[in-house]
Amino acid sequence: MSQPRNPYFTSLRCRECGRDYPKEAVHVCEYDFGPLEAAYDYDAIRTVLTRHEIEARPPTMWRYRELLPLDGEPTVGLQTGFTPLVPAPRLARRLGLTGDLFIKNDAVNFPTLSFKDRVVAVALSRAKELGLETVACASTGNLANSVAANAAASGLNCLVFIPQDLERGKVVGSLIFGARVIGIRGSYDIVNRLCSEIAGKYGWGFVNVNLRPYYAEGSKTVGYEICEQLGWRAPQHTVICMASGSLLTKVHKAYSEFAKLGLITPGTGSIHGAQAAGCGPIVDAMKLGRETVKPVAKPNTIVKSLAIGTPADGYYAIRVMKETGGTAEAATDPEAIAGIELLAETTGIFAETAGGVTVACAKKLIASGAIPRDESVVLCITGNGLKTIEAVTDAVGEPEIIGGSLREFDEQILARGTGAAATV
Numbered sequence: 568m569s570q571p572r573n574p575y576f577t578s579l580r581c582r583e584c585g586r587d588y589p590k591e592a593v594h595v596c597e598y599d600f601g602p603l604e605a606a607y608d609y610d611a612i613r614t615v616l617t618r619h620e621i622e623a624r625p626p627t628m629w630r631y632r633e634l635l636p637l638d639g640e641p642t643v644g645l646q647t648g649f650t651p652l653v654p655a656p657r658l659a660r661r662l663g664l665t666g667d668l669f670i671k672n673d674a675v676n677f678p679t680l681s682f683k684d685r686v687v688a689v690a691l692s693r694a695k696e697l698g699l700e701t702v703a704c705a706s707t708g709n710l711a712n713s714v715a716a717n718a719a720a721s722g723l724n725c726l727v728f729i730p731q732d733l734e735r736g737k738v739v740g741s742l743i744f745g746a747r748v749i750g751i752r753g754s755y756d757i758v759n760r761l762c763s764e765i766a767g768k769y770g771w772g773f774v775n776v777n778l779r780p781y782y783a784e785g786s787k788t789v790g791y792e793i794c795e796q797l798g799w800r801a802p803q804h805t806v807i808c809m810a811s812g813s814l815l816t817k818v819h820k821a822y823s824e825f826a827k828l829g830l831i832t833p834g835t836g837s838i839h840g841a842q843a844a845g846c847g848p849i850v851d852a853m854k855l856g857r858e859t860v861k862p863v864a865k866p867n868t869i870v871k872s873l874a875i876g877t878p879a880d881g882y883y884a885i886r887v888m889k890e891t892g893g894t895a896e897a898a899t900d901p902e903a904i905a906g907i908e909l910l911a912e913t914t915g916i917f918a919e920t921a922g923g924v925t926v927a928c929a930k931k932l933i934a935s936g937a938i939p940r941d942e943s944v945v946l947c948i949t950g951n952g953l954k955t956i957e958a959v960t961d962a963v964g965e966p967e968i969i970g971g972s973l974r975e976f977d978e979q980i981l982a983r984g985t986g987a988a989a990t991v
């Protein structure tokens with residue numbers, strides 16, 4: 568075996584009964600159908616993983632590799648992660664926040680401009696370790712883009728399954744890589760059910776089905792990076808949009824692991840979840856004080872990337888929000904669009920619809936006092952606005968058209984001022 572081995576990833580473990588499973592392409596416990604999650608030897612990791620050691624490594628998500636579920640070195644997505652944590656004082660003022668506000672900007676992640684590049688880097692690196700040659704996914708768009716791109720770069724066969732009514736940018740953003748793109752007439756939940764059947768029948772590596780324990784761990788790197796970029800602490804508040812709820816639970820796991828390893832002072836801060844009002848099953852359950860999530864049969868929102876009616880990790884996301892003193896909030900489609908515009912006009916970051924939901928919900932949480940005005944806040948922006956242009960096309964209007972003469976510029980353009988930014 569020429570690859571250096573990672574002795575820290577020990578097993579897959581059932582979140583319900585704690586039974587250990589071998590590190591294969593399995594994702595549910597045979598006894599209670601609980602989800603399997605990667606387990607690590609934290610005592611051993613503590614002896615090797617220091618702040619200093621991490622800081623000396625290249626600026627990618629793999630600087631935390633002891634805490635990721637691979638046996639050897641990563642082989643897919645080597646440049647992924649370590650996206651900017653951007654101070655956002657102008658947005659803070661608009662939200663009435665006096666504490667520090669930061670944007671964790673995965674809209675510029677590599678290679679496909681969403682946080683999904685992290686989960687795919689882990690899932691496909693593991694797929695290769697397991698000897699799988701065909702990879703696939705059920706996706707609301709961004710996951711398909713990332714699986715298609717990373718499979719192309721690694722020479723893996725690739726099929727991606729999506730609801731057929733996704734945004735053009737997301738569809739083209741998968742086709743361009745030469746993947747088989749299969750559009751299903753139906754919601755994401757129908758796509759996902761079909762993928763479970765196909766995974767069972769053909770044994771391919773579905774990154775978010777039978778490889779889900781590996782996929783999900785990739786999301787932790789968002790949380791590790793936030794802590795490191797804040798100077799080795801967790802923020803008092805983190806606002807995260809939810810589809811299945813996996814990212815939210817894994818950012819919490821990341822903060823908790825860093826605290827356990829002594830890399831940050833104990834405490835995870837409050838973790839708040841955001842969804843679209845037209846498909847907000849986790850938020851609905853939180854607001855009703857329930858721990859079980861009632862599925863949304865027919866999602867009705869322009870926020871397609873979050874439109875999962877039966878969220879696999881909803882129950883665990885609710886537990887995290889409750890345990891950390893977090894709350895849940897929903898945003899309507901017009902509020903999400905206004906959120907995209909507000910973020911863009913105050914930070915220069917163009918988020919997709921999901922990011923608009925995050926900003927809109929943060930605004931409500933600050934207004935309601937759920938996030939106190941003088942505390943520190945990180946908003947996770949998970950995807951890029953250039954993929955969901957349809958959503959804001961009407962809102963932004965059209966450019967002002969003139970001929971090429973200075974007189975037209977003076978009379979038609981300058982007479983109306985030089986732009987809105989200075990008024991913020």
Ligand SMILES: *Cc1c(COP(=O)(O)O)cnc(C)c1O
Nearest residue numbers: 709809810811812813814949950
């Ligand atoms: C997938 C996705 C999420 C969250 O997904 P989870 O299933 O909750 O982990 C958030 N934002 C965007 C843009 C996504 O594509």
Ligand SMILES: [Zn+2]
Nearest residue numbers: 581584596601
């Ligand atoms: Zn179990």
